[in-house]
Amino acid sequence: MLKVFFLLSGVIALVVVIHYEFLYRFTVIMPRLNVRHRFRIVFGVLAALVAHAVEVWIFGLLYLYMHHSDHWGELVGNFSGTLFDAVYYSFTTYSTLGLGDIEPHGDIRYATGLESLVGLVLITWTASFLYLEMTRYWDRD
Numbered sequence: 001m002l003k004v005f006f007l008l009s010g011v012i013a014l015v016v017v018i019h020y021e022f023l024y025r026f027t028v029i030m031p032r033l034n035v036r037h038r039f040r041i042v043f044g045v046l047a048a049l050v051a052h053a054v055e056v057w058i059f060g061l062l063y064l065y066m067h068h069s070d071h072w073g074e075l076v077g078n079f080s081g082t083l084f085d086a087v088y089y090s091f092t093t094y095s096t097l098g099l100g101d102i103e104p105h106g107d108i109r110y111a112t113g114l115e116s117l118v119g120l121v122l123i124t125w126t127a128s129f130l131y132l133e134m135t136r137y138w139d140r141d
Contacts, residue, residue, distance in 0.1 A: 004072065004107045008114055011062050015055040019122050022051035023129050030133065041134055048126045055122065056094045059115045060087030066108045073106020094119035 026047050033040050064086040066072040067079075078101040079085050089102045093115045104112045 001107070004110055007062070008111055011058060011111075012114060012118055015058055015118060015122070018054060018058075019051050019125065022047055023126070027133075041130065044130055044133055048130065052094070052119075052122065052126070055118075056090045057087055059094060059111070060090035062111060063089055063108065066111060071107075073104060073108035075102050075104055075108065077102045090115065095123070096120060 026044055030040050030044065033043065035043075060083065063075060064081075064083055067075050067081065067086065075086070075089060079089065085102070091097075092099050092102075093112050096116050096119060098116075
């Protein structure tokens with residue numbers, strides 16, 4: 001259980017740092033863009049989607065690793081053991097959609113629960129960030 005804790009803590013720290021860096025870099029670049037503010041917001045949304053996709057892929061790699069390890073559980077159901085299945089499962093977990101066609105068994109369940117929590121927090125962080133960026137320049141255009 002201690003190994004799972006440290007592995008999940010590392011992955012969560014990694015995706016939070018990645019998300020922070022995407023938002024920070026966008027904040028630095030945004031004032032330099034020579035386009036109307038409404039297009040900067042569109043670029044912000046696209047950058048945020050890229051950040052979320054990168055984070056989902058990281059969790060997908062984690063699921064693939066845990067699934068193919070002998071002692072951390074497995075994903076069962078409509079799961080063939082491929083990277084794309086693991087990323088699909090990660091997308092449904094990160095977004096808290098949870099279709100239920102793939103089920104976690106064993107310690108991998110903890111990763112599923114934590115990814116849902118992390119996804120909720122990071123999606124909310126993105127929404128708050130984009131709202132603040134929109135209201136900052138709302139009346140200027």
